[in-house]
Structure formats: structure tokens, C-alpha cells
Amino acid sequence: GAVVSQHPSRVICKSGTSVKIECRSLDFQATTMFWYRQFPKQSLMLMATSNEGSKATYEQGVEKDKFLINHASLTLSTLTVTSAHPEDSSFYICSARSWRADTQYFGPGTRLTVL
Amino acid sequence: AQKVTQAQTEISVVEKEDVTLDCVYETRDTTYYLFWYKQPPSGELVFLIRRNSFDEQNEISGRYSWNFQKSTSSFNFTITASQVVDSAVYFCALSEAKKLGSSNTGKLIFGQGTTLQVKP
Numbered sequence: 001g002a003v004v005s006q007h008p009s010r011v012i013c014k015s016g017t018s019v020k021i022e023c024r025s026l027d028f029q030a031t032t033m034f035w036y037r038q039f040p041k042q043s044l045m046l047m048a049t050s051n052e053g054s055k056a057t058y059e060q061g062v063e064k065d066k067f068l069i070n071h072a073s074l075t076l077s078t079l080t081v082t083s084a085h086p087e088d089s090s091f092y093i094c095s096a097r098s099w100r101a102d103t104q105y106f107g108p109g110t111r112l113t114v115l
Numbered sequence: 116a117q118k119v120t121q122a123q124t125e126i127s128v129v130e131k132e133d134v135t136l137d138c139v140y141e142t143r144d145t146t147y148y149l150f151w152y153k154q155p156p157s158g159e160l161v162f163l164i165r166r167n168s169f170d171e172q173n174e175i176s177g178r179y180s181w182n183f184q185k186s187t188s189s190f191n192f193t194i195t196a197s198q199v200v201d202s203a204v205y206f207c208a209l210s211e212a213k214k215l216g217s218s219n220t221g222k223l224i225f226g227q228g229t230t231l232q233v234k235p
Contacts, residue, residue, distance in 0.1 A: 030219065040220035043206065043225045044160075053150075091158060097221050103150070104223055 002028050004096045005109035013084055016113055021079045021110045023094030029074035030096035034069070034104060038091040050077050063115040117142045119209050121226035128197055129234050135230045136192045138207030144168075149183065149190045150208040150223070160206070166190065197233045204228045 003026040015017050023033055024066040032051050034045040048064075050056040050071035058064045066088075068080040077096075081088055091111050120142040128134045139159055140149065151163040164174065166183050174181045176193045207226040 034222070041230075043227045044223075046222060049222060091161065093158075095160075095223075103148075103162065103165050104221065105162060106152070108157070108159040111158070 002096070002098070002103075002105040004030075004094065004105045004107040006094055006110050009108060009109060010111045010113075012113045012115065015085050016083055017080045019084055019112060021092055021094070021104040021112075023077045023079070023096065023107050025075045025098075025105075027110075028096070028098045030077075030098055033071055033075065033077035033095045034095045034097070035069060035077075035079050036093045036095070038093060038109075040091075043092060047079075081112065084112070086114045088112065089114045117144070117211075117224045119207050119224050119226035121205075121207055121229050123229045124227070125230045125232070127232045127234065130199055131196050132200055132233075133193060133195050134197050134233075135229065136170050136194075136207075136226050136231065138190045138192065138226060140188050140190065140207070140209045142188075142211075143226055144211045146211070148210050150210070151190075151192050152206045152208065153203045154206060154228070156205040159182065163192075194231075197231075202231060204230050204235045212222060 007022045007058045011019055012057045034049050037047050038044050046059050047062045048056045048058045048069050050069050052071050052074050056069035071077040086113050093109040095106045097104045120139045147168045149166045153161040158194045170182050180193045206228045208223045210221050211222045
């Protein structure tokens, strides 16, 4: 099956710093990648959709200047949490969808803790 | 608007019992996909199944089976002879199917999830 990796798996940072999370599709080309956020005991909340080579589309209520998304290649998308604050602490999950498939494959997630 | 409802927040069963997880969806699309994902304590979402709206045949995969009924907009998931390793959060999800020339991105709409606890 399709494999999606995320790095780092866990990060702890100080308030005010920026954190970059990478999402890679390892064995297929992902024309579309998605970024989700999940709070404890809650469902996944879609933050944004990114297509290779174009600007990301953000969901309502998600600050695009706060959560910078770059999808520079068909196998890599990055999410940068800028000037992180404790309320940004969450589990961030990416998924990738190939151009020929209608199935999203998820990365293992990144647990962000902002002190 | 699209919506997925998983009315069961938590289910607890004893090992070897059968358990059914309910999923009801709403959509105006004529073509769509339904999914089930498993999220174990590690956090990674594991893809279980994708069902096209045109295919109402039930599916069985080992101890897992899925019942898709378009008439009631339901896509229920049954685990037979449950095991402790089945303990996880299970999510049902819906997406619009890709159409030629469409700008549809295949965005997934998730239900709230059902936490299944299988006790030994």
C-alpha cells in the first residue's frame, strides 16, 4: 500500500518559535496533500488542502499566516507553525492523495507540544 | 452539505464478541466514496476500506465486514470475534468522487469517531 511519512514524529518547542513539519509520499506522487489537526479525543479537523505548485486552500477559521503550507514537489509538503503558542499544541496529521486514486493515505502524525 | 455521524461515542465489549459500529452520512452528491479508518493508540490512521456509492455490495475481509445501504445512508462496520488488538478509535469518512474536469480535491469529511475497547 501507499506509504506516507511525517517528520518529526514528536516535537517540543518554546513559545514564540517556529516549527516545520514535513510530509512525504514515499512510493507515489501526491498531487494533493492535506493537513489535519486533532485534539485529544476529537475527530480530525481539516486545516488546508495543498496542490503541488500552487497556494494552499485553507479551511474557514484557519490562519494562513500562522500555518504556512508549501507543496513544492509531488512528494513533499511542509507545514510551518509560526510563532507557536501553547494553544497550538496538538496532533498534526498529513495525508496524500495520488492523481489516479480517490483514497487518502495518512502519515503517522506529529505531536507538537509548545511550552 | 456533507456530514458524517457516528452516534456511538464509545463501545466496550469483551473479547470474542461481535460488534457493529454505525455510520450515517448526508450528501447531495450522486457519486461519492465512503471510508473507514482505524486509529490505534499510536495515532496513525490505518485505511480499512473505500466504497464507491455505486457499489452497494457488502464486503467481508477476514473478521471485518461492511454493510452499505444507500436507502438509509448508512455504512456500518462489523467486527466479528473481536480481539484486544481491535481496540482503537474508528472513523467513518465521506468524500466526493473525482470527476473528469472537476476541481474536486477529494476532501474527506470525518465522523466524530467511535472508541472501541475490547476487554480480555
